[in-house]
Amino acid sequence: DTGVSQNPRHKITKRGQNVTFRCDPISEHNRLYWYRQTLGQGPEFLTYFQNEAQLEKSRLLSDRFSAERPKGSFSTLEIQRTEQGDSAMYLCASSLDGFTEAFFGQGTRLTVV
Amino acid sequence: SQQGEEDPQALSIQEGENATMNCSYKTSINNLQWYRQNSGRGLVHLILIRSNEREKHSGRLRVTLDTSKKSSSLLITASRAADTASYFCASWSGAQKLVFGQGTRLTINP
Numbered sequence: 001d002t003g004v005s006q007n008p009r010h011k012i013t014k015r016g017q018n019v020t021f022r023c024d025p026i027s028e029h030n031r032l033y034w035y036r037q038t039l040g041q042g043p044e045f046l047t048y049f050q051n052e053a054q055l056e057k058s059r060l061l062s063d064r065f066s067a068e069r070p071k072g073s074f075s076t077l078e079i080q081r082t083e084q085g086d087s088a089m090y091l092c093a094s095s096l097d098g099f100t101e102a103f104f105g106q107g108t109r110l111t112v113v
Numbered sequence: 114s115q116q117g118e119e120d121p122q123a124l125s126i127q128e129g130e131n132a133t134m135n136c137s138y139k140t141s142i143n144n145l146q147w148y149r150q151n152s153g154r155g156l157v158h159l160i161l162i163r164s165n166e167r168e169k170h171s172g173r174l175r176v177t178l179d180t181s182k183k184s185s186s187l188l189i190t191a192s193r194a195a196d197t198a199s200y201f202c203a204s205w206s207g208a209q210k211l212v213f214g215q216g217t218r219l220t221i222n223p
Contacts, residue, residue: 004155006155033210033211040215041215041216042201042213042214042215042216043156043201043213044213045210045211045212048209048210055209056209056210089153091155091156093156093211097208098205098207098208098209098210099143099144099205099208100161101146101158101161102146102158102203102211103158104148104155104156104157104158105155106154106155107154107155109153
């Protein structure tokens with residue numbers, strides 16, 4: 001499968017715990033994006049990488065959120081001290097650049113209890 | 114901030130009918146993309162239309178783009194139950210990130 005892959009697909013965690021999600025983009029894509037989506041809403045941009053460089057972070061991304069893309073390949077999104085408001089679908093996407101098609105993974109659904 | 118806004122927010126039609134969804138955006142674009150999302154799943158890329166194109170087809174999908182009105186439409190012909198999903202338009206903001214609207218929830222009734 002050469003599409004965008006996200007793991008895990010579902011995560012249930014207790015409030016206050018840390019969680020980490022992984023995204024494997026399409027191999028030749030330089031760009032990798034993280035989005036968050038809540039029920040009934042469109043995806044909201046969180047951050048993106050050009051190769052290994054994190055070029056933009058949304059104001060939605062509080063200090064509890066951190067993302068990395070070591071060596072410009074896969075990426076991880078970590079949420080520390082989770083809160084119930086963090087419950088959402090976290091989507092990863094990749095593209096060649098900022099002008100072409102962006103392809104999404106299946107998402108990781110986070111539930112904070 | 115939203116770049117695209119879809120209209121209507123929800124649409125319910127009978128199987129076999131055509132479904133039309135509209136998208137308006139605010140700033141100039143290089144291209145506009147449409148996505149489908151089934152409940153609880155990721156986004157599936159449907160079609161990309163460039164700013165110098167007025168119409169594009171893919172199977173039962175027809176997308177139009179009017180840059181003078183900053184609007185686009187997605188037409189699904191001969192709808193099927195499997196077309197039931199949310200549909201989003203998105204455009205690149207400053208060639209840095211895709212910005213999405215709220216989506217249109219399409220329901221196809223058998």
